[in-house]
Every structure is written in structure tokens, then in C-alpha cells.
Amino acid sequence: MKTLIKGVIFDLDGVITDTAEYHFLAWKQLADEEGLDFTRQDNEALRGVSRRESLARLLKGRPIDEETAQAWMARKNGYYRRFLSRISPADLLPGVSDLLDELQQAGILVAVASASRNAPEVVDRLGIRGRLNALAHGGSVQRQKPAPDLFLYTAEQLGLPPATCLVVEDAAAGIAAAHAAGMPAVGLGPPERVGAAELVLPDLAGCRLASLDSAAAWRVSEPVFEMERQHHRETILTQGNGYLSTRGTFEERLPGDRQSTLVHGIWDDVPIAFTELANAPDWTALAIVANGRRLDMQAPGISRYARWLDLRRGLLQRRMVWEPEPGCSLEIVFERFPSLADEHLLASRLEITCLDGSADITVLAQIDSHVENQGILHWDRVSQRSRADGAQLAVTTRRSRKVLAMSTRVDGEGEGFRPDPYDCPGCPGFRLEGSLPQGSTLRLEKITAVYNSRDADDPLAAACEAAAGAASFATLLKKHENAWAEFWEEAGVIIEGDNEAQLAVRHALYQLRAAAPTRDERVSIGAKTLSGFGYRGHIFWDNEIFVLPFFTFTQPAIARNMLMYRRHALHGARRKASANGFEGAQYPWESAESGDEVTPTWVPHFDNPKKLVRIWTGDIQIHISADIAYAMHQYWQATGEDEFWAGPGCRVLLETAVFWGSRAESEGERFAIRDVIGPDEYHDHVDNNQFTNFMARWHLQTALDSLDWLEENHPERALALVDELDLSPGRLAHWRRVIDGLIVLRDSDSGLIEQFEGFFGLKDVEWERYAGRTRSMQELLGIEGCTEYKVLKQADVIALLCLLGDQFDEKTWRANWDYYVPITDHEYGSSLGPAMHAWAACKLGMPEAAYDHFMRAARADLLDVRGNAGDGIHAASAGGLWEALVFGFAGMRITPQEPVFKPCLPAHWTRLAFKIAQRGARWQIEISSGDKVKKERLQK
Ligand code: BGC
Helix, strand or coil, X not given: CCCCCCEEEECCECCCECHHHHHHHHHHHHHHHHCCCCCHHHHHCCCXXXXXXHHHHHHCCCCCCHHHHHHHHHHHHHHHHHHHCCCCHHHECCCHHHHHHHHHHCCCEEEEEECCCCHHHHHHHHCCHHHCCEEEEHHHCCCCCCXXXXXXXXXXXXXXXXXXXXXXXXXXXXHHHHHHHCCCEEEECCHHHHCCCCEEECCCCXXXXXXXXXHHCCEEEECCCCHHHHHHHHHHCCEECCCEEECCCCCCCCCCCCCCEXXXXXXXXXXXXXXXXXXXXXXXCEEEEECXXXXXXXXXXXXXXXXXXXXXXXXXXXXXXXXEECCEEEEEEEEEEECCCCCCEEEXXXXXXXXXXXXXXXXXXXXXXXXXXXXXXXXXXXXXXXXXXXXXXXXXXXXXXXEEEEEEEEEEEXXXXXXXXXXXXXXXXXXXXXXXXXXXXXXXXXEEEEEECCCCCCHHHHHHHHHHHCCCHHHHHHHHHHHHHHHHHHHCXXXXXXXXXXXXXXXXXXXXXXXXXXXXXXXXXXXXXXXXXHHHHCECHHHHHHHHHHHHHHCHHHHHHHHHHHHHCHHHHHHHHHHCCCCCCCCCCCECCCCCCCCCCXXXXXXXCCCEEECCHHXXXXXXXXXXXXXXXXXXXXXXCHHHHHHHHHXXXXXXXXXXXXXXXXECCEEECCCECCCCCCCCCECCCHHHXXXXXXXHHHHHHHHHHHHHHCXXXXXXXXXXXXXXXXXXXXXXXXXXXXXXXXXXXXXXXXXXXXXXXXXXXXXXXXXXXCCCHHHHHCHHHHCCECCECCCCHHHHHHXXXXXXXXXXXXXXXXXXXXXXXXXXXXXXXXXXXXXXXXHCCCHHHHHHHHHHHHHHHHCCCCCCHHHCCCHHHHHHHHHHXXXXXXXXXXXXXXXXXXXXXXXXXXXXXXXXXXXXXXEEEEEECCCEEEEEEECC
């Protein structure tokens, strides 16, 4: 079994053995002798707490001198040790021995780390010393839990980076220590005590490695800093709140990083690609100088490093120890989040603790407008100001003249440190300066508000007011966590039996939500979400066919915003149709603000940037118009929102149907759609691509049916549309002729569909020659060369089967799967392929084949299997994972009454659970081994 963790660190008392009881008896004896009141309940507060602190709690404020304190602690320890001598291997708690065996067999390193100095003796008496790879106790470190030191020390003893270890604890202080060390935690005991842990269990009885490991399936971490992987890490550690997203770059920056904050709707002109989302000023900027040296991840002296994105809480954390010079050591913790509860607020916190020596510290907390989109500058400065009550900046895009404003408030806590206004051109902010003696901490909170001219008349005033009125970091974090908890409650998916898949799905859904417009219906999700410069923020069919179903079936209000974006973009689609000499509306292949086509016509060649390649997708990849209508229709089917269909839905459907009617070429009785690109972009300028033809036919038929529906249910709207779009009887009759006559390349005996005219006549690839390749077939065969071969970039006929599955019998499914799957570039073609193949394999009852495809999609971003994750999250692959799970593994179909399921789980998945929203109702779906389904309609 592949695990997410490499080491497990167990606390001792109450986890491995119940010495907690002996501690209680020993304290109780002392208390009784001294006439102190001490109950079992008082003892609860002593779990995981040092001896000295325990005594303080026992005394409940009663003063005693140091000498007496020492004597009492020694006495308690004496009693305790007398009890300890009774310990034997029989005192191992239930489940521990089996679990230790399993961990050892799986190659997981095991340690015990306990605050108790008696831990070595206890471990010996329990007879488990030989089964541990490390043992640490209170005497191993100075700072006790909740400080992370004991666990960090233990991880070092194991030779593992902290973020690869998991802690099992029964005390709140221990869980806090694990988290501070960058480790996920399993809490044993009642949720009131250990509820902060990622996984809460009553005890270890019956607990298996897979269950412990699942506690790590909420975080994406960077266990060690690797310069060469930074672009990838920046992408997967991106955070967002539906208004903007910020890549996981470092606060102090790194040479060559791709720092970015992309805000929905902030488009500005660029050469070649027409328009792109302008990289907004950097709200995360924090520079630290200690004893004259600047913190820099590449400098020597950094240890105990961990960085992780906690998906459950939407929080990015980094912790490390930095020695700016010999004899001085600083513990540094960064935390930040863009608030999901209030999309205009961005919060960060920095803590610097001097562990050794002393340090003169300077921190600069700024808003940095010296940002770029990979060499392109977008901003003119409007105003800036740094004053005690806030640092403010307003900038405007150079060509589209959109104003964006930020205001930052900095609160510092630490003796002698005070935030002073500090103004540099383009970087308003604060400076804090002071000296940090050993054992002291500087805490700093930076709260930033952001508005732009799309959402406020006076963005600067709005930002200033919001920053000034914002609550503290801790309060904002609480609200933010609640908002994420609500999201996971509604939209989360649980996979048991496969923690890698579980983590990948959570990450995918986190990233989709991070980019999804909560309130704004004039923006939508680009092919790389808001997480990178790839495709410049442009919106593709990825959105409608791969991303939208997740929202449609879990968060319809968000889905509606994204569909309304297309409604507003109809103007551009009309212009495109008319510029191409067609009627109606033709959506652009790549879309941005206006809905006009923004696909670049020429781009540099992948092998030789001096050579240009003509990109034809913007001219002839026309299936997008049907894809958009399909997504709108699916939304209507799922939500039953007739008002949407009668209004924006039918308008888009019918205007684009008019386009198809004029685009189809009459050839005698038949109709053709020539010179197109289908989903498989390895072949361009093809005729009668079957995905396109079938989708166009579906589109026209749905348009006729919907017009009937509209006439019956909303006659006045139907009349208005018929009039405006000239939906004359003649035009409708023409649509019927196109539906009947559109060329179908399907063999009626075998069911095999020819992807486009002439595909079967292309050359066969000698696949053996390409075994072990690490590049796409297009790179290997050349752009022109590839067009001569039977090789697919991604699902094309298979995609058609997935979307219009009901039209095809099993024979057709099988014949096309057998033909097309072996000739598809699954590894290095499009990232849109794998999830769709997983979905299709499930339809054919092949869960294990489906699983292989599914994991290829699951790893697209987290493992960067294509090497291009640095450009941004693969949105379609992320959405495709949800589709594969729900339409594939769970086999969901919707009927007017309720969703129905035909599951097909891989053998090792023991549970798949999720919720579905349909027609105002919510369903909890539980699928367990043996493909058993439990479906429950939830009360609102
Ligand atoms: C794929 C398209 C996709 C685009 C954006 C291309 O490589 O072939 O299907 O829409 O990327 O993700």
C-alpha cells in the first residue's frame, strides 16, 4: 500500500499504555497528603503537560516556594515510579501491538515521544524498545508541548522531514505541538479534547495503518525545499476564495518565482493573446532581516522546514528554524489565507521566536506593486500612502483602465516592536524594528482589503474602510474555517481505502472552489483556474464539459454564475458568427471579458521559440457552442430551474442553434460540417468530426424540443424569441433536415465510429518504438507528422459516448473503447483525457482499468506528471476527477425524481460517499464494497 506518511510518532501516556492512571494515582496521593483537592476531572487537564506545569495546575494558584515545589515534584515522581514498576507487556493498550507490526512491515518508521522523563523505562517494561526506530522524552528538548520541539527532535532522530511524519496523541497540547511541527495528528479521546486533530479515534483498538494515514489526506505539503520544484509547488499550494487566487510563493520571494495574485475580471490587453488577467500587487510581501542578514530560502542556516496547505481550513503554513549567524537561532512561522467568508479580505501572520542568542530584527510588511506577468507590466500607479492607520495603494491597468486598490493594516506584538509607516515607490507599508532576546516572540498580523472598479465605485475608499474595520487574524480565520467547513460538508467526497486518491480529490475540489465565482456572474473559471499564467486566464470548453458538473450538482448557485457568464458573453459570440459569415451566435474557443475570440493565432514552437506555429483552434474548433448549450441544459435538468431555462438557457441554446443551422453545409440530401478540429487536436482541418456532428445534432434537436416547451409554458417569451431570432417555420424545417442529414460515420454492424472522414485510412503508429517515451506523440512525430497517424491527443469519440451515452448501445461503447483507447496518448497528450477514460471504463464495467486512468488524472497536478503544472492547475482534470467519481465509479444518472446509481468501485475502495443537489433536494450517497448503495434524502 502506498502511504502518504513515512513515520509515526506516538505519544506514550494514554496512547500506547495507560500510565495516565498511574500519574493520577501519584498526584492524588500527593494531593491527599497535602490536603489539596484533586479529582479525576482535574487530572484531565494534566494530560501531556510537564511535571512543573502539572504541579502549578494542581496548586490552583496556591503559592509555594521553589524548594517545596521541587520536593513535591520529587515525591510525586517517587510514587509514580513505584507504580511504574508494575508495568509489563500486558499493559500495552489494545491494538497497539498489531499496529506496530503492521507499521514495521510497511516500512513506516516508528517513534515514541513523550513529555515524561520516565518514558525509556516505561518503554522497556512494555517490551517494545526493539520495535522503535527512535525514542524521545521530555529531557531531550527544552521547550515542552505545545511547542513543536519534541516532535521535531524525534523526526530528526528518524531521519525524516517533519511533514512526512504523523503524530498520535491523546492531549490537546500534543496535537497543537504536532501541528506546530508541520505534522498531521490523530487524536485519541473525546472530540472536546482532541477535536483539533485531523482524525479523531476513541483509541487504537482495531486501528490499521490505512486509517492513521488518512489523517494526512487533508494536506498538501512540501516536506523539503527544492529550488527546482518551486514552480510546481507554487501552483499546488495556490489559495483562493472565488474572488482571487494567490500562488504559493514565499512572502520574502525567490529569484525566478512566478508570484501571482489573479483577480477575476481584471483583464488587460497584451500582444498576441489579446488579453490576460493582470497580476495584482503582492499582498503577501514580508521581508525579514536578522542581524544584518536577509531571510532567503536559498541561504544556508535553514532547518526543520515544513510548508503545507491545510485543505480543510484553507490555510497555508510554513515553519522553519533559521540561523542568520552562528549562535543565533530563530523559529519562524508564516500563515496566510484569502478569506472565503469575506472575499475582499486577505490575512497573514508572522511569528518570530528567538530560540538562541539574540537578534536585531527588521520586518518590512508591504503591498508590492512591482509585479509582472512574465515580463509584461500592467499597472500605472494612481496613488499610494503609508500612514499609521494603514498603507494604501491604488493602481490602474495600462490599457483597460481598471482600478484595483488595496489597503493594509499591520498589528505587531513584541516588546519594543511597533509598526511604523514605511513608504517606497510602488510599495506602501510598514517597518518594524527591534531586538529580540532569547525566549521572546515577535507576532505580526497583516490584514489587507482589496476592491476594484468592477465591484466598487471608489475601490480605494472601500478597501480602506474594510481594512480598518476588519477583525483580528484569529477571528477572521475562524470565520474562514467555518466557510470552508460548509463547503466540505456540501461538496466533499470521501474515498476510503485509498488515501492518495482521497488527497488528490480534495485538492482538486479545493482548487476548483478557490477559483469559482461566488457572487460574480461576469467571470468564469479559466483552463488553469486562477493559479498560473498558463493560457492567460482564458476560458475554454474545459469549463462547461469538465468543471461545471461538479458545481451544478453540489453548488448550483455558483454553477449559475458561471453559466450566466456565457449569457453575458453572447455579444462576442454574435460578432464571431457574423465575422465568419454565419448567422446566430458562435462562441469563441478561448474567451475572456467580452466573449470575443481571444485564441492567439500564432505561438512560438515548443522546440524552437524562434519559429512560429499557426494555432487553428480559434478559427475552427467549433464544438464549444454545443458544449455550452449542453452544460446549460444539464443545469436545467439537475436544478429544475425553469426560470433559468426559459430565460438565459433558451436564448443561448436557440441563438447558437441558429449558428449550427447556417454552419452545416448542404450536400444534396446530406449535410456536412467540414474543416473543423474536434477534441483530438492532433488532427486539424478535418471533415465531419463525429464529436462535433453528434453534438450539433443534439443541439438542434434540443433547440426544437425546448422551443416547443417554451411555447407551451412561456408563450410570450417564445413569441419574442421567434420574432427576434427569426425562428420561422422554414428555419425550423431546415434544422430538422440537418438533424436527419448530418453525416454519421458509424458502422451499423460493429458500432465503430470513425472519428472523422478518412481517419481509418491514416498510418498506424508503431507503438513499440515509443515505449518508455517521456514526451507527447505530437512532439515526437511533429505537428504536421502527427496529423498523418492514427494517434489521439485525448478522448474524442469516447468523449462523445460519455456525454451522449444514452444514444449508444453497449456494442458501440465496447467497439469504440477497444479501437480508440490503445491509440490515445494517455500519458503526454491532453490532461483532459484520463478522467474521461476513467468514466468510460466504468460504463463498460472495468473498474480496475478505470482506476489506472483515474490516477493519471489524480497525479496531473500533485505529481506534475506532465511537467507543466507550474503553469497552473489543470482545471479540467480536477473537474474530471469529480465526474469520474460520480458519473463513472458511482454510475450516477439523473431522473426527474431523483439521482440513480450503478456503482463500479475498484476492489480496494471500501467506501465512496458524497452529496448531490437535485431540484432543490439534497441526497447523501454512500457506496460501499460490493457496490452497495445507500441513498438518503437529507432534510434541508
Ligand atoms: C486541450 C484542449 C483544452 C485546452 C485547455 C488543450 O491542450 O487539447 O481540449 O481545452 O488544452 O485546457
